[in-house]
Amino acid sequence: MAHHLSNRANKMLEKRDFLDQYAMLCLHDPYHPVLNEKGYVNLGTSVSSLCEDIMLERMKDPSLFKFTSKDQHYFPMWGIPECRKAIANCLTRHLSPNMPLHEDNVLVLNGGVAAMEVLACCLFDPGDVLLTPSPCYTRIFVNFNERFQVHVEDVFLKNTTEDEGTVTFELTAAILENTIKEQMKRGKKVKGFFLVNPNNPLGEVYTSELVLQLMSVCHRYNLHFISDEAYAMSVYEPETKFQSVLSLHSKLVDPQKTHVIWAFSKDINLAGMRIGALVTWNEDLLRVVKNTSMYTAVPAITQQTAALLLNDTVWLDEILLPTHQHRLYIAANKTREALNSIGIAVRPAQAGFFFWVDLRPFMKEINQSEELALFKLLMEHKVYITPGSEMRSLEYGWFRIVFSAKSEILNEGLRRITDTLKELKNDN
Numbered sequence: 001m002a003h004h005l006s007n008r009a010n011k012m013l014e015k016r017d018f019l020d021q022y023a024m025l026c027l028h029d030p031y032h033p034v035l036n037e038k039g040y041v042n043l044g045t046s047v048s049s050l051c052e053d054i055m056l057e058r059m060k061d062p063s064l065f066k067f068t069s070k071d072q073h074y075f076p077m078w079g080i081p082e083c084r085k086a087i088a089n090c091l092t093r094h095l096s097p098n099m100p101l102h103e104d105n106v107l108v109l110n111g112g113v114a115a116m117e118v119l120a121c122c123l124f125d126p127g128d129v130l131l132t133p134s135p136c137y138t139r140i141f142v143n144f145n146e147r148f149q150v151h152v153e154d155v156f157l158k159n160t161t162e163d164e165g166t167v168t169f170e171l172t173a174a175i176l177e178n179t180i181k182e183q184m185k186r187g188k189k190v191k192g193f194f195l196v197n198p199n200n201p202l203g204e205v206y207t208s209e210l211v212l213q214l215m216s217v218c219h220r221y222n223l224h225f226i227s228d229e230a231y232a233m234s235v236y237e238p239e240t241k242f243q244s245v246l247s248l249h250s251k252l253v254d255p256q257k258t259h260v261i262w263a264f265s266k267d268i269n270l271a272g273m274r275i276g277a278l279v280t281w282n283e284d285l286l287r288v289v290k291n292t293s294m295y296t297a298v299p300a301i302t303q304q305t306a307a308l309l310l311n312d313t314v315w316l317d318e319i320l321l322p323t324h325q326h327r328l329y330i331a332a333n334k335t336r337e338a339l340n341s342i343g344i345a346v347r348p349a350q351a352g353f354f355f356w357v358d359l360r361p362f363m364k365e366i367n368q369s370e371e372l373a374l375f376k377l378l379m380e381h382k383v384y385i386t387p388g389s390e391m392r393s394l395e396y397g398w399f400r401i402v403f404s405a406k407s408e409i410l411n412e413g414l415r416r417i418t419d420t421l422k423e424l425k426n427d428n
């Protein structure tokens with residue numbers, strides 16, 4: 001037990017989020033084809049390097065970085081009007097909201113994770129339950145629980161076999177409802193449902209029909225519906241249309257209980273800028289977040305740059321986003337082909353920066369310790385991909401592989417993965 005810390009901090013001291021821990025490990029010893037050939041290839045952290053050239057070019061523009069005496073002083077900590085307006089306009093252009101999206105409904109916070117924590121603080125009492133489909137982006141558990149003690153519980157996605165074949169990790173309204181009932185039987189107070197759409201780690205875009213069925217269940221049990229749409233503009237399959245909950249025409253979209261999270265980290269390729277947005281029509285929620293926004297403020301000078309980038313609609317809508325989506329498409333196809341060529345099945349995906357892949361054929365037994373042994377072996381070969389059990393998958397042997405790295409890094413990572421797995425096949 002560390003001295004001088006609170007009990008709360010002592011508990012936090014022992015925990016380190018898996019994704020964060022390995023991202024930092026790779027950051028300290030990153031592979032470089034010339035400068036550090038033996039470094040780690042990080043195909044585990046969900047960021048995109050595919051548009052670094054476009055970002056570097058755009059950021060050279062000095063007019064993006066203005067400092068006036070206004071910037072010496074305090075400002076509306078929930079977002080300067082220019083930035084909230086720029087986000088509202090950007091989401092209006094790209095998510096076709098049904099209800100008019102006004103800057104007053106947009107709050108700016110330091111990242112999507114901050115938006116989650118604010119919701120944990122303002123919608124849930126300690127011990128209240130939030131449900132989310134698993135496998136999942138595991139920070140949902142940390143962000144809601146670590147400081148505000150929300151109990152996040154899994155809605156485990158199951159494999160279903162029909163005449164047409166097996167659907168892996170399927171989300172249905174029935175499994176959501178069953179999980180709510182199980183929680184209620186245990187005497188738990190279920191207060192919310194958190195959907196990541198497009199999904200991380202599956203890369204799946206959920207249909208509006210399914211989303212409405214899920215909303216209908218939430219409506220029946222009086223739950224908040226939180227839609228994390230961090231990958232809304234990272235849909236790369238041309239045939240796939242993503243529909244934001246903001247665009248759904250239905251009475252089920254309860255303005256008091258529907259909240260949307262969006263961020264710069266994925267779609268705008270700017271994880272380092274730490275800008276997230278929370279969109280809500282709930283007046284009380286808006287008020288309380290504003291009152292406490294000192295904790296989550298993004299520097300005004302950063303928000304100005306962010307607003308100028310989003311308002312440059314020619315650059316954003318005609319250059320950055322189409323290139324981002326096209327390069328994701330190319331990288332996804334290349335990765336799928338490389339993995340398929342050595343017999344790795346890739347779950348169909350339409351969006352995001354990653355594939356959910358089945359490495360069970362390379363495991364002697366299908367259990368968690370074998371999955372982690374495979375993870376360790378890959379780490380020994382200096383390539384990091386995320387084991388499914390660390391994303392709360394009940395089925396062992398699945399991994400998330402990020403394909404949005406720079407081409408030479410992706411190639412090296414795929415080579416290390418395929419070499420390691422081929423060796424294993426030969427050994428078996």
Ligand SMILES: Cc1ncc(COP(=O)(O)O)c(C=O)c1O
Nearest residue numbers: 111112113137196200230263265
């Ligand atoms: C679904 C989802 N939401 C939110 C975040 C976090 O976003 P930010 O970096 O803006 O905190 C991530 C990051 O991986 C994510 O995958």
